[in-house]
Structure formats: C-alpha cells, structure tokens
Amino acid sequence: MSSVVYFSSMKSNYHKSPLNKIKKLANRAGITDLYEKDEIVALKVHFGELGNTAFLRPIFLRPILEILNRVKAKPFLTDTNTLYTGMRTNSVDHLHNAMLNGFNYSTLQVPVIIADGLRGENSVNIPIPNAIVCESAKIATDIANADKLFVVSHFKGHEMTGFGGALKNLAMGCASREGKMDMHSDVRPSVNAHKCTACGRCKIVCNWGAITISKTATIDDKCTGCAKCIATCPETAIQSDFDVSCDMLQQRIVEYASAVHSHYTKPPVYINILTSIVPACDCHDGNDAPMIHDIGFMSSTDPVAIDKASYDIINQTAGKDLFQEAWPHLDPTDQFKHAERIKFGSLEYKLVDVDK
Ligand code: SF4
Ligand code: SF4
Known part of the structure; x- marks a missing residue:
C-alpha cells in the first residue's frame, strides 16, 4: 500500500517564509492528532559536528515547536553521543557543540537533552519487527522512554550509506x-598502543573485566562491545573498527529504524529538510559544497516513503543519481531493498504538493 508524502518547494x-511551509507540512502530516497534552x-x-555548516538550521524547528507547544505537549530536543571521538562523544562536549550550533534554550525555548547519558551508557533493548540481521535494537534510554518521537532530518549524502535521511536519523541517531x-562493527574495539599511556581509566569503566593494563591497555574476548571505554579514554586511543560492509550496515540501520519507528503508540511525524545537500554526513567537522540547489521540505508518517521520495526528487531534479555518483563503492538503494525485505514502510508513495 502506498504512503502519502507531503512536499513543499x-x-x-x-x-x-519557508517556516510557514514547514508548519503546513507538519499539519498535513497530522501533528495535532498525533501529539497530545x-x-x-x-x-x-x-x-552537526562543530565546524560543519551544512547541518539542519535550528530555525527550521521553530514552527514545529510552536505547534507542539500549542497542543501543550512537552517537547525536548535530542541527539545521542557518537561512537567515534569528536565534539559529540560525551554529553558535556555534545551540549557545548549543540549550543554553539544554535540548538539552545535562548534560540528555541526548548530543553536540550542528550538521550543516552553522560558517556553514552544509557541503553535499552527494544524488539525489531521481522528482523533478519539484528537480534534487538539498543536504543538511547531517554528516546525510548519518551511518550512520542518527532524526527527532523537533514537529507544529504553519506560516505557509508550513500544518503542519510529519516532512516539513518532513526537508527544510528537514536541508538546508544x-x-x-x-551496527558498525562485528569485532571489539581496539587500542592504539602508540597513543595509550596505560592510565587505566578504561579498565575502571569496563563492567565486563575485559581490559588488562600492562605497558598499554589490551581488550580480551570478554568484551561485549558496549563501547563505554571509547568515550572514557583521554588519549582517544580506543576506537571501533568500522569493519562492517556498506550493504550490511544499511541492513542493520533499516532494522534499527524499524524498531524505533514501531516503539510508540502512534507513528512519529517525519520531516526531511532538502537544503544544503552535501555529499557527506554532518558528523564531519567540515563539509563540501552542495551537490545541487535547495529543493524544499517533505513530511510523512512513513520514514521509508519520505526517504524514497527525497532520494527520487533530488535525482530527478539533477537528472542523475547524485548519491551513487558521489559514492560509487556502495549501492545507496540497499536501505530501500532491505526495508522491502522486512516489510517496513512503503517504497510506493503519493507525493502531495502542498504549494498547489
Ligand atoms: S584509557 Fe586510554 S590511555 Fe588510558 S589505559 Fe585505557 S586506552 Fe590507554
Ligand atoms: S567495549 Fe565495553 S566490554 Fe568491551 S572493553 Fe570496552 S568497556 Fe569493556
């Protein structure tokens, strides 16, 4: 069955104002019916990582927050700590990063909460409908415990998945x-012996007794892959080995996205922002020029349909597959193929132009 995706150029x-377009899209997707007092x-x-300038513009959130406040819901802005080390590895740095990029109370009058705890340790397991490649999804506690979810995604390219939109924001973005x-690795993290000073901090936080300290730290096979030690190391000596193939990564992302999407009593509203469509992820501390001019905005309650519609309209406007051209080593449509395989969302959609 096809899903409805609303579009405004x-x-x-x-x-x-483009802000009125976002308000219209949120209303058409059913925001006032799906979120309650x-x-x-x-x-x-x-x-957006500090230094990047392509990320979602905070002002685009204002019309959504106005409506949520009008229905007397209690929204909070949220994201989760990263697996790699950067400005968003722990909640303290992450909040500084968010404030500096304009996601703060004085700009948007909404609290900001990093959903997975100080060092990304707060995680709950939730089931994945029709899972094939994952056992369960490990999701940030404060996202899983919220009554509802609303997802706003900057649609752009991605070096490991071809594109990043609602599905990636739901999956990688909501995971602890x-x-x-x-999703990223089949092996335990590794220690860079050249960087390690044998300070022992990682051993203290490891609940599984998997770390031994001699001249440097070593991680043994008691490791469960919780990744807690990565954020603890002051020398950034511990890293995940991002060893999963791009197609497997995309399959895991889709299964995690399916778990988060179906976790709530009513489906989340999704808004995709099709501006500053750069080739790579907003996790980088810099960005390339956009691959195409700004296209507009979309809304839906189906994350698969909205990503497919976003992908299609960008490529139809360009007259070629910009994401495949940017990342020829992978197939950006693997996300869609796996969604179809696990019967998640719909690749068929009806695009309703709300400007007409
Ligand atoms: S926290 Fe980092 S520097 Fe300290 S022992 Fe562990 S790996 Fe080495
Ligand atoms: S990933 Fe978790 S279990 Fe493995 S060594 Fe690090 S803290 Fe211990």
Whole structure:
C-alpha cells in the first residue's frame, strides 16, 4: 500500500517564509492528532559536528515547536553521543557543540537533552519487527522512554550509506553507543598502543573485566562491545573498527529504524529538510559544497516513503543519481531493498504538493 508524502518547494516569492511551509507540512502530516497534552516528545535532530555548516538550521524547528507547544505537549530536543571521538562523544562536549550550533534554550525555548547519558551508557533493548540481521535494537534510554518521537532530518549524502535521511536519523541517531557499535562493527574495539599511556581509566569503566593494563591497555574476548571505554579514554586511543560492509550496515540501520519507528503508540511525524545537500554526513567537522540547489521540505508518517521520495526528487531534479555518483563503492538503494525485505514502510508513495 502506498504512503502519502507531503512536499513543499523551496521556490517561493519573498513574502512567503519557508517556516510557514514547514508548519503546513507538519499539519498535513497530522501533528495535532498525533501529539497530545502533557506527552513528553523527543524531537530528534542532528546538531552537526562543530565546524560543519551544512547541518539542519535550528530555525527550521521553530514552527514545529510552536505547534507542539500549542497542543501543550512537552517537547525536548535530542541527539545521542557518537561512537567515534569528536565534539559529540560525551554529553558535556555534545551540549557545548549543540549550543554553539544554535540548538539552545535562548534560540528555541526548548530543553536540550542528550538521550543516552553522560558517556553514552544509557541503553535499552527494544524488539525489531521481522528482523533478519539484528537480534534487538539498543536504543538511547531517554528516546525510548519518551511518550512520542518527532524526527527532523537533514537529507544529504553519506560516505557509508550513500544518503542519510529519516532512516539513518532513526537508527544510528537514536541508538546508544552500544547500538552504534552493533551496527558498525562485528569485532571489539581496539587500542592504539602508540597513543595509550596505560592510565587505566578504561579498565575502571569496563563492567565486563575485559581490559588488562600492562605497558598499554589490551581488550580480551570478554568484551561485549558496549563501547563505554571509547568515550572514557583521554588519549582517544580506543576506537571501533568500522569493519562492517556498506550493504550490511544499511541492513542493520533499516532494522534499527524499524524498531524505533514501531516503539510508540502512534507513528512519529517525519520531516526531511532538502537544503544544503552535501555529499557527506554532518558528523564531519567540515563539509563540501552542495551537490545541487535547495529543493524544499517533505513530511510523512512513513520514514521509508519520505526517504524514497527525497532520494527520487533530488535525482530527478539533477537528472542523475547524485548519491551513487558521489559514492560509487556502495549501492545507496540497499536501505530501500532491505526495508522491502522486512516489510517496513512503503517504497510506493503519493507525493502531495502542498504549494498547489
Ligand atoms: S584509557 Fe586510554 S590511555 Fe588510558 S589505559 Fe585505557 S586506552 Fe590507554
Ligand atoms: S567495549 Fe565495553 S566490554 Fe568491551 S572493553 Fe570496552 S568497556 Fe569493556
């Protein structure tokens, strides 16, 4: 069965604010029916790594927050700590990063909560419907415990998945560090002996007794892959070995996305922002020029359909597959193929242009 995806073009005259378009899209997707008084709503975004300028513009969230406040829901902005070491590895640095990039109370009048705890240790397991490659999804506690979820995604390219949109934001974006490790790696993290000073901090945080310290730290096969030690090391000597193939990574992402999507009593509303469509992820501390001009905005309650519609409209406008061209070593449509395999969402959609 096909899903409905609402679209509003970036094209406009100068009297029409793009913010009104986002408001219209949120309303058409059913925001006032799906979110209710006193419900705590996790508004999932990606704050963008410090130095990147392509990430979601905070002001695009204002019309959504206005509506959620009007229905007297209790929204909070959220993201999760990263698997790699950077400015978003622990909640303290992450909040600094978010504030500096404009996601703060003085700009948006909404609390900001990093959903998986100080060092990404707060994780709950939730079931995955029709799972084939994962056992369960390890999701950030404060996202799983929210009454509802609302997902706003900057649609752009991605070096390991071809593109990143709603599915990736739901999966990698809502997973705890353990969940990210689960998707990215089949092996335990490794220690860079040249960087390790044998300080022993990683051994203290490892609940599984998997770390021994002699001249350097070593990790043995008692390791469960919780990834807690990665954020603890002051020398950034511990890293995940991102060893999973791009097609397997995409399959795991889709299964995690399916788990998060079906976790709530009503489906989340998804908004995709099709502006600053750069080749790579907003996790980098820099970015390339956009591959195409700004296209507009979409909304839906089906994360598969909205990503397929976003992917299609960008490539139809370009007259070629920009994502495949940017990342020829992978197939960006693997996410769609696996969604179909596990009967998650719909690849068929009806695109409704709300400008008409
Ligand atoms: S925390 Fe880092 S530097 Fe300290 S022992 Fe562990 S790996 Fe080595
Ligand atoms: S990943 Fe977790 S279990 Fe493995 S060594 Fe690090 S802290 Fe211990």
